[in-house]
Amino acid sequence: MDINTKKLKKNAFRVTKRRGLTASRVRVPGGHLKTEYMDIIRRIADEYGDGTVHITARQGFEIPGIRFEDMQIVNELLQPVIDGMRINQPEPGKGYSSSGTRNIAACVGNRVCPFACYDTTAFAQRIEKAVFPNDLHFKIALTGCPNDCQKVRMHDFGIMGMTLPQYERDRCVTCRACINFCKKKSVEALKEINYRPSRNEEKCIGCGECVLNCPMSAWTRSKEKYYRLTLFGRTGKRNPRLGEDFIKWIDEDSIVKIILNTYEYVEKYIDRGAPGGKEHIGYIVDRTGFEEYKAWALKGVELPAIAEVNQTVYWGGVKY
Amino acid sequence: MGYKLTPEAFSRIVAGLSERYRVFAPKRYELGGHFSDTDIIRYGEISAGSEIIFGEKSAQSFKEALLPITQVLFYFTEKEMKESDFEQKDVLVFLRSCDLNAVKRLDTIYLRNGEEDYYYKRVRDRIRFALIGCPEPFESCFCVDMGTNRANNYDFGVVEQDGTYFVDCKAKDLADLFSAGTQEVQIPPLFVSKTKTRVNIPEELDASVATASMWEEYDGRCINCGRCNFSCPTCTCYTMQDIFYQENGRVGERRRVWASCMVDGFSDVAGGGSYRPKNGQRMRFKTLHKVLDYRARFGENMCVGCGRCDDVCPEYISFSRIINRLSEAMEEVRNADK
Numbered sequence: 301m302d303i304n305t306k307k308l309k310k311n312a313f314r315v316t317k318r319r320g321l322t323a324s325r326v327r328v329p330g331g332h333l334k335t336e337y338m339d340i341i342r343r344i345a346d347e348y349g350d351g352t353v354h355i356t357a358r359q360g361f362e363i364p365g366i367r368f369e370d371m372q373i374v375n376e377l378l379q380p381v382i383d384g385m386r387i388n389q390p391e392p393g394k395g396y397s398s399s400g401t402r403n404i405a406a407c408v409g410n411r412v413c414p415f416a417c418y419d420t421t422a423f424a425q426r427i428e429k430a431v432f433p434n435d436l437h438f439k440i441a442l443t444g445c446p447n448d449c450q451k452v453r454m455h456d457f458g459i460m461g462m463t464l465p466q467y468e469r470d471r472c473v474t475c476r477a478c479i480n481f482c483k484k485k486s487v488e489a490l491k492e493i494n495y496r497p498s499r500n501e502e503k504c505i506g507c508g509e510c511v512l513n514c515p516m517s518a519w520t521r522s523k524e525k526y527y528r529l530t531l532f533g534r535t536g537k538r539n540p541r542l543g544e545d546f547i548k549w550i551d552e553d554s555i556v557k558i559i560l561n562t563y564e565y566v567e568k569y570i571d572r573g574a575p576g577g578k579e580h581i582g583y584i585v586d587r588t589g590f591e592e593y594k595a596w597a598l599k600g601v602e603l604p605a606i607a608e609v610n611q612t613v614y615w616g617g618v619k620y
Numbered sequence: 621m622g623y624k625l626t627p628e629a630f631s632r633i634v635a636g637l638s639e640r641y642r643v644f645a646p647k648r649y650e651l652g653g654h655f656s657d658t659d660i661i662r663y664g665e666i667s668a669g670s671e672i673i674f675g676e677k678s679a680q681s682f683k684e685a686l687l688p689i690t691q692v693l694f695y696f697t698e699k700e701m702k703e704s705d706f707e708q709k710d711v712l713v714f715l716r717s718c719d720l721n722a723v724k725r726l727d728t729i730y731l732r733n734g735e736e737d738y739y740y741k742r743v744r745d746r747i748r749f750a751l752i753g754c755p756e757p758f759e760s761c762f763c764v765d766m767g768t769n770r771a772n773n774y775d776f777g778v779v780e781q782d783g784t785y786f787v788d789c790k791a792k793d794l795a796d797l798f799s800a801g802t803q804e805v806q807i808p809p810l811f812v813s814k815t816k817t818r819v820n821i822p823e824e825l826d827a828s829v830a831t832a833s834m835w836e837e838y839d840g841r842c843i844n845c846g847r848c849n850f851s852c853p854t855c856t857c858y859t860m861q862d863i864f865y866q867e868n869g870r871v872g873e874r875r876r877v878w879a880s881c882m883v884d885g886f887s888d889v890a891g892g893g894s895y896r897p898k899n900g901q902r903m904r905f906k907t908l909h910k911v912l913d914y915r916a917r918f919g920e921n922m923c924v925g926c927g928r929c930d931d932v933c934p935e936y937i938s939f940s941r942i943i944n945r946l947s948e949a950m951e952e953v954r955n956a957d958k
Contacts, residue, residue: 410655410656410657414654414655416656417656418656418657419657461656463656469690470688470689470690471689471690472689472690472877473689473690473846473850473877473878473879473880474859474861474877475845475846475880475883476884476885477845477846493866494861494863494864494865494866495861495863495877508656511654512654512655513845514654515845515846515847515850515880515932516689516850516878517649517652517654517660517662517679517680520649520651520652521651521652521656523651525656
């Protein structure tokens with residue numbers, strides 16, 4: 301048997317522990333899909349795999365038990381799934397053209413969840429369009445609010461939804477729901493002055509609890525959507541760590557631009573000798589220093605006036 | 621008989637009226653909902669008929685047009701005080717039949733329940749009503765059983781049908797606005813005559829129902845947020861706040877703001893007492909005010925069956941269901957006495 305394992309991995313298949321068998325990895329940007337694609341995945345698993353599917357940690361599907369000789373036919377069967385998820389693909393019928401940049405994961409977002417500050421899936425799909433295919437090892441995840449159900453701080457880029465609460469004082473009836481919920485569920489950014497809530501702008505994390513709990517619509521959401529961008533969280537053997545805050549009150553366009561800039565930075569500084577050409581971005585930043593990374597990341601980025609950029613970022617985590 | 625208007629003609633007429641009146645109507649606040657990417661329909665000032673939302677029920681009522689949510693009564697400093705300014709412009713409110721019946725309840729409380737309320741009266745004297753016709757009831761409406769599905773004390777009524785507006789004008793001074801360039805036609809009904817949600821207030825209902833076990837359920841279910849009160853067109857409670865401005869503690873204002881009998885603090889008294897600490901007790905108090913004790917004093921139910929409290933409750937507590945549980949609750953109380 302002669303298989304080019306490098307090509308196979310780039311094609312989103314993998315070398316498995318069972319000789320001669322591979323697994324197909326299906327991208328689902330934003331983690332939300334029409335059930336018609338599940339029918340296709342099921343058919344592939346039943347006819348070419350072992351009749352099982354693994355739901356991956358990054359919200360894709362992994363179809364195990366596929367024979368190497370069936371990869372092409374699996375790729376052809378996957379075409380409607382690839383088209384349906386609007387995955388960039390240089391050559392139709394040939395499956396995924398890259399696997400380094402991982403599926404972009406997202407919590408269920410505001411299509412379902414009341415807490416979410418935006419449509420996480422739609423933003424994930426936008427980022428997917430901008431960054432895929434790419435062989436560099438990037439992990440990007442989106443979560444609707446600071447609850448961070450998606451655990452985005454474990455990723456290279458963590459995107460957390462925020463809303464900038466707007467207060468219409470004459471609609472306020474001093475029920476204190478905002479103050480109480482902010483204190484009990486969030487960061488205690490509100491205190492009462494003269495029967496009205498007063499918002500500590502530095503403390504506020506834009507979670508929207510005040511808006512959600514205001515019975516009078518005295519608190520409403522900003523028309524603009526904002527985000528917190530966290531950087532270079534990671535799992536792994538040497539130094540797993542949480543992503544740290546880079547920019548608070550950033551906008552969508554700037555996030556996309558910073559991610560694209562980071563690809564250029566990594567192209568320049570990656571250790572070409574790294575095993576499999578794969579190196580977590582965080583280790584590269586550890587090498588070049590954050591200042592250098594920041595200069596690359598912010599090239600051509602026009603942040604909203606309200607954005608707060610951390611000038612230095614230090615990471616902790618566990619070091620072995 | 622009435623007039624048939626295109627949406628454009630109707631919109632223009634309302635625009636004209638908005639020069640003479642402050643016009644309040646249910647309108648869409650884009651992205652104004654509690655949840656992201658959602659709108660909210662509530663009352664606000666409009667300047668064209670196209671802003672009025674006919675097809676959806678507003679989350680809150682017209683009430684803020686008559687009773688501002690926050691109203692400064694007067695400003696004070698040292699030995700002087702000054703009454704707050706009052707906008708000397710007449711008001712026109714678009715509202716449905718249930719809400720127009722609610723005006724009667726507000727009048728009762730603010731004008732006929734002891735002293736006339738000066739601040740209410742000065743707006744009330746300048747207000748006119750445009751009825752929004754209801755071709756169909758909404759899911760939670762129970763106006764028919766509350767006897768509030770009809771009203772006739774409006775200046776003009778308008779009902780939308782398939783994109784056309786039909787107007788029934790009662791006010792002689794406004795008739796020319798609508799009749800210009802149109803013929804009189806038969807107009808569709810402005811009122812519904814049956815609703816999907818039905819309620820039955822037991823005839824034998826009395827205060828003994830307070831001891832029924834049903835109220836305990838709401839201790840746990842209700843979160844005392846007050847949305848039911850704030851959305852209610854007939855809730856009339858307010859509280860007073862004296863404010864001393866922070867920059868200069870000798871200057872300040874007295875204002876009144878809406879209050880809710882469901883929200884913490886409403887029944888607190890001097891010495892730290894609280895009469896209704898439990899949410900079930902508050903629910904019982906509110907319910908009996910709406911369908912029992914107001915009626916005992918003024919001869920009709922306070923609740924007008926608009927169903928907004930059902931629509932806005934984040935815990936899916938249905939007020940119409942509470943009303944419908946009262947018969948069984950009365951039976952339980954009577955059996956307990958035997």
